[in-house]
Amino acid sequence: MSGLITTIQRMSIHDGPGIRSAVFMKGCNLRCWWCHNPETWEFNFQLQYINDKCLRCNDCIKKCEIQALDTEADGIRIARERCTLCGKCTKVCPSGALTMIGEQVEAEEVVRRVEQDIIFYEESGGGITLSGGEPLMQLDFTKKILSLCKAKHIHTAIESNLMVHPKAIKALLPLVDLWMCDIKTIDPATHKKYTGVSNERIIKNFKYIINNNATVIARTPVIPGFNDTEECIESICKLIQDLPVKCELLGFHTLGFDKFCQLGLTNLCSGLKPLTAQRLSELKRIFKKYNIKTTHENI
Ligand code: SF4
Numbered sequence: 001m002s003g004l005i006t007t008i009q010r011m012s013i014h015d016g017p018g019i020r021s022a023v024f025m026k027g028c029n030l031r032c033w034w035c036h037n038p039e040t041w042e043f044n045f046q047l048q049y050i051n052d053k054c055l056r057c058n059d060c061i062k063k064c065e066i067q068a069l070d071t072e073a074d075g076i077r078i079a080r081e082r083c084t085l086c087g088k089c090t091k092v093c094p095s096g097a098l099t100m101i102g103e104q105v106e107a108e109e110v111v112r113r114v115e116q117d118i119i120f121y122e123e124s125g126g127g128i129t130l131s132g133g134e135p136l137m138q139l140d141f142t143k144k145i146l147s148l149c150k151a152k153h154i155h156t157a158i159e160s161n162l163m164v165h166p167k168a169i170k171a172l173l174p175l176v177d178l179w180m181c182d183i184k185t186i187d188p189a190t191h192k193k194y195t196g197v198s199n200e201r202i203i204k205n206f207k208y209i210i211n212n213n214a215t216v217i218a219r220t221p222v223i224p225g226f227n228d229t230e231e232c233i234e235s236i237c238k239l240i241q242d243l244p245v246k247c248e249l250l251g252f253h254t255l256g257f258d259k260f261c262q263l264g265l266t267n268l269c270s271g272l273k274p275l276t277a278q279r280l281s282e283l284k285r286i287f288k289k290y291n292i293k294t295t296h297e298n299i
């Protein structure tokens with residue numbers, strides 16, 4: 001059983017408890033404006049061009065048999081509508097300016113790499129985190145990785161947008177020790193505008209996993225102009241207040257912005273400034289008012 005991933009990030013301390021290996025899987029069914037992993041959006045390879053690394057040698061242009069590459073005033077222009085993602089240009093690029101994002105890998109190989117750090121998981125209370133992208137879009141692959149990890153007593157966590165069929169969630173419930181799920185806003189219309197989908201199914205699935213005794217962290221990325229108002233955060237608190245979940249408010253930052261340009265994507269948040277620590281603290285106080293436990297970290 002194989003699947004498509006972008007990378008396995010070892011020694012992560014931001015993807016669940018303890019020291020973890022985060023496996024970033026390709027393919028996502030949402031298009032959140034503030035996404036900082038747009039290289040995981042497509043369930044396919046994606047060609048990345050980093051202008052700052054480019055030596056202007058034009059070796060890539062000579063290698064591309066279908067003339068999808070050309071020079072422009074400041075570097076290389078990619079005609080992405082023609083590119084077949086063959087990867088030949090990336091093989092001749094001497095500086096790593098052109099790279100193909102994506103690796104087709106067996107589930108056993110993922111677990112082989114992850115278990116190299118098993119000693120750190122045991123010491124720190126960490127384990128594996130499947131992230132993305134949306135891991136449940138590669139359900140059989142995800143299931144296989146989690147089953148193998150369970151057999152080796154590695155703690156399993158998953159970051160899911162929950163915009164999937166309940167059957168997919170049901171299939172994973174026995175294999176996931178910790179679910180980390182975004183509750184971005186309660187209002188379906190706003191959710192649809194900024195992510196591409198309404199949130200009815202997400203909230204239904206959120207309640208479903210909790211009712212099935214799953215351990216859940218609800219995460220709210222706080223995005224200026226989208227959900228950074230008192231009203232919006234209060235409505236999330238009202239959903240969560242009586243549920244046995246821990247919550248995290250994650251402050252919007254701009255670190256992933258360069259990737260949009262490098263992948264030929266439009267960044268709809270390009271004008272936004274990072275959320276200030278002060279504003280995040282103010283909103284965090286609302287969670288305290290509702291007796292909801294939160295942590296304080298950046299996305
Ligand atoms: S991936 Fe292949 S088709 Fe696309 S630009 Fe590179 S060489 Fe050309």
Ligand code: SF4
Pocket residue numbers: 053054055056057058059060061076092093094095096097098
């Ligand atoms: S091969 Fe690499 S370094 Fe040379 S022009 Fe193309 S992208 Fe730039």
